[in-house]
Amino acid sequence: MSMNKGSESIIDIEGLSFSRGSRQIFRSVDMQIPRGKISAIMGPSGTGKTTLLKLIGGQLRPDAGSIKVDGLNVHQISRQRLFLLREKMGMLFQSGALFTDMSVFENVAFPIRVHTELPEDMIRDIVLLKLQAVGLRGARGLMPSELSGGMARRVALARAIALDPDLVMYDEPFTGQDPIAKGVLVKLIRQINQALGHTSIIVSHDIQETLSIADYIFLLADGHVIASGTPEELLNNDTEQVQQFMRGLPDGPVPFHFSTDDMLTDLFSQESANA
Amino acid sequence: MRMRWIEIMVGFFMVLGILALLGLALNVSGLKLATKANTYTVQARFENIGGLTSRAKVTLSGVQIGEVKSIQIDKKRLVAIVTMKIYSDVDYLSTDSSAKILTAGLLGEQYIGISVGFEEASLKDGDTINDTQSAMVLEELIGKFLFNKVSN
């Protein structure tokens, strides 16, 4: 935590609580995400990493606590201000979430058309530049259904950075990608972050890839941040829970079994019910 | 190009819808466009109009020359007043014409049949036909028939 002090943070989360139905996902989470760096939010599946991104984007409302992006409380500003704020945020969804009825070119052009009134030839230039950055300028005429998973994610990345946002959020960018595509994405995320100087937030549980690009890591489990720091700090963290996740051990403080009754009781209760 | 195709097809769809509505209006419900201007109205009193309704046909020798506009009760004489719209090109109905309520087929719709008389002068807007014959009502007919049988 000491690293944050003094340096300016772009996102400031205080006392965040959120629950879905009866399941409490976050319990009073505090987090400061530094500006201009690549921060990773890691944790086992089901700890609400994607939910956190949706909370930051204002798509979900927290039960308690506040999220400030650039000093603005996302959940208290008007709908109009929120949409203006979202112009400065890009989000790369897990599935890519390309609009299936538009070509690659139109997908990337879409946010530009919505938010600006630039002439057509300027839009063309911007789109081609962005597609060039992800190496897919040649694929501009294709439809999303004709792209491989890795290519779709790269097009989605081009769309996410179309308006040169201050903040890009990546939701599980490496999941389900082959090693080459993973390598390409890692390189792209780093390159684009350096070239555009924006803040990146990566939600992931791919340890190797994330460790290789993140400047700072937050480890989430059981509804709160259990550890945070640079990759080296986390690798050298002695806490059992942190070690289990970082080294990928099957059982530990995060149990292998979903919490339930003792197995023997379960078996016997079944027998007595049948009897 | 694809957008152009969609525009054309949607336009075609709209035109088809309007044509179908026009078809329903003119062909199926027999709505006539601009009939008001070229008709004149004539009235007739009937003791009993049977099942005559407004918009029923008015014919001369079986040819339609107009339609029933409205049906009211004459409160003084307690008979029905039928107001008819006659096409203005039919200007040869004599003032002593007679009007009958007829039935198409045994159970069909009822309509008004006009027979022309011998007077020189012809009916004008607002005139009344005095010689009328009421509708045949099946129950009365059967009643008369039975009464005749019994009295014979």
Add this chain to the structure above:
Amino acid sequence: MLDQIASLGRLGLDRLAGAGRAGGVLWQSLVAKPEPVVMFPLLLKQIYFVGVLSLVIIIVSGLFIGMVLGLQGYTILVDYGSEQAVGQMVALSLVRELAPVVTALLFAGRAGSAVTAEIGLMKATEQLSSLEMIGVDPLRRILAPRLWAGFISMPILAVIFAMVGVFGGALVSIEWLGIFEGSFWSNMQNSVDFSEDVLNGVIKALVFGVVVTWIAVFQGYDCVPTSEGISQATTRTVVYSSLAVLALDFILTALMFGDL
């Protein structure tokens, strides 16, 4: 016992909450300030999908239903010697009842289910979230054009259905059964009233169009974004719209023709 009552109550509250959400979705999609420049091409596209592409099924069904009506009407009416009235029977039953109802049922199956599946899939593939993050309201961009397209297409389809059906009835009665053409049409024209019958039929079709499209759009938007959830939502669209159309038809008929 107490559990059952409690679960019944919960079910009722769930349904009520669902109705509330559906109302909210409709309100937000339609009442929000319209953007004609953006909306118009999207609307055209949706009218193409739900209206133009439903034309074939509507025309074929209309033709056959009209022909069956002609045939059945003839065999019944010929016993009473009033087979000329077959035109009247065909036209009245089509214009008042069959055109709006059958069109709405076919529309729910053909267009409604497609709309639900499309919106559901957009939700499952995060396209709706993605729009929201880009700063575009999916209610206005995705839902509103589909709603308007349904409202516009349904009455047009029903009118075409009625006209084709009358034509099918005429084909059978005049060409095949040999009813005199003049009496077929004049009987029909004397008994069908434009405002009483035709316009009421169009109003019915409009009401059904609103209900079916609303159900379809909402089920897609509110579905559980998994393949199972989408398939359930699609089924629900067809079942709910069919039930709603039939029940509403009774109410509307009672109001329009029942002299209540």
